Amino acid sequence: MSLHDENCRCEACHEVRRQQFEEQQATLMEKYGWVAHYVPGVDTNYVNYHTHGFKDKWNHRDFQIVFPMPPEVAHKIFWGLSEMMEKGKKFADDDLGLDVWDVITNLPVRMMKVKEGERDVLRVIMPDPNGLFEGDEGVLETFAGQSQVDTAR
Ligand SMILES: [Zn+2]
Numbered sequence: 001m002s003l004h005d006e007n008c009r010c011e012a013c014h015e016v017r018r019q020q021f022e023e024q025q026a027t028l029m030e031k032y033g034w035v036a037h038y039v040p041g042v043d044t045n046y047v048n049y050h051t052h053g054f055k056d057k058w059n060h061r062d063f064q065i066v067f068p069m070p071p072e073v074a075h076k077i078f079w080g081l082s083e084m085m086e087k088g089k090k091f092a093d094d095d096l097g098l099d100v101w102d103v104i105t106n107l108p109v110r111m112m113k114v115k116e117g118e119r120d121v122l123r124v125i126m127p128d129p130n131g132l133f134e135g136d137e138g139v140l141e142t143f144a145g146q147s148q149v150d151t152a153r
């Protein structure tokens, strides 16, 4: 479809990629009712992975993950959450969702209400490998800043 190579940054290629992205998003939204965006950290180690569509499909806040992890792992978590929505689960703003993290291991996660752009979403706070959260004594440093990441715009 494109005249140039896939990394070309010219405006025409940019426009083609934008259209392809939008078509792909619309297809996924139609098929599943939600999509996830994987935005890498720019000036920070944290990321801004988040879902769209949970609100319309399940009348529930969308979810966000800021702890840096491979998108495939985050997708498993989002997928697990979508399955819980399907079963009628609703999270409060601060909920130790034991079964959430069961998608990969037996550790609980914490939910935290934050802004993603203009939206209210639930940030999924990851425990460190010992099950400790930020604020807990001895929590690993890389896990300790998740609540501080500002994704409001
Ligand atoms: Zn080009």
Ligand SMILES: [Zn+2]
Pocket (backbone or CB within 6 Å): 037, 050, 051, 052
């Ligand atoms: Zn998005």
